Amino acid sequence: ASIPENYTCPHHLYNIQVFSQDPLIIYIPSFITETEAQHLQEISLGKFQSSQIADRSGKEQKAFTRTSRSTSLATDSVIRCIEERALAFQGYETQREQLEPLQIVEYEMGQNYRPHTDWFTSPSQTTAEFGGNRISSFFVYVGTSESIIGGGTQFPFLDAPKDERWCGVVNCDAPWEEGVTFRPIARNAVFWRNMKAGTDSKLEGDRRTLHAGLPVQRGWKLGMNVWTREGELNAKYRSDNIE
Numbered sequence: 001a002s003i004p005e006n007y008t009c010p011h012h013l014y015n016i017q018v019f020s021q022d023p024l025i026i027y028i029p030s031f032i033t034e035t036e037a038q039h040l041q042e043i044s045l046g047k048f049q050s051s052q053i054a055d056r057s058g059k060e061q062k063a064f065t066r067t068s069r070s071t072s073l074a075t076d077s078v079i080r081c082i083e084e085r086a087l088a089f090q091g092y093e094t095q096r097e098q099l100e101p102l103q104i105v106e107y108e109m110g111q112n113y114r115p116h117t118d119w120f121t122s123p124s125q126t127t128a129e130f131g132g133n134r135i136s137s138f139f140v141y142v143g144t145s146e147s148i149i150g151g152g153t154q155f156p157f158l159d160a161p162k163d164e165r166w167c168g169v170v171n172c173d174a175p176w177e178e179g180v181t182f183r184p185i186a187r188n189a190v191f192w193r194n195m196k197a198g199t200d201s202k203l204e205g206d207r208r209t210l211h212a213g214l215p216v217q218r219g220w221k222l223g224m225n226v227w228t229r230e231g232e233l234n235a236k237y238r239s240d241n242i243e
């Protein structure tokens, strides 16, 4: 058959893109709207505490490896909408009980989060109460100062993309040994799977998902973590039970 007259190749409406197949990493432009970003900023204002991380015993400690400040969000209709979006993205099998409360992270000048994985190695952090380990992460750039320098999210074990069309969202000036650094672009998000099938197809943490929040060298950055557990979290750890 001949080509239809006046045919032009349409651009599909979806705008997400696979960045890496294995580990699975998907880039999501405009994951949240301007209105949502504003709301997130407003409700987290004045609530920040020095970010805690869990030590080997599972005890929360003020971390020197994480100088940013963070807060977990109670649910409201906007938060609920973002939670539903994050669930729907992962296919409809993921239940809302698997979601941790959304966590807003604030970086001021000089602050950073050293290389880490979002999945835990300590069994005390992955008990049934917590729904096991974190199967996936979204890191959402909620907002930045206008002329931010630094503050990218670096994945040192990933290969730099070969196609330069990624250079809009990835820092292509970084040396290749440094892996991949996503730029902090407001409202965009990076999604990745933290766990892969290991021996006898049991899920295990994927070391290649190691990443860091690079120091903000100028300006500020507000980010958001959306973490999904393997199973349901005990009600007391969910967003409907936060003050």
Ligand SMILES: O=C(O)CCC(=O)C(=O)O
Binding pocket: 105, 113, 118, 139, 151, 152, 153, 154, 211, 212, 213, 214, 223, 225
């Ligand atoms: O700030 C970033 O770019 C990444 C933050 C992060 O990885 C986290 O909070 O777990």
Ligand SMILES: [Fe+2]
Binding pocket: 116, 117, 118, 211
């Ligand atoms: Fe992280």
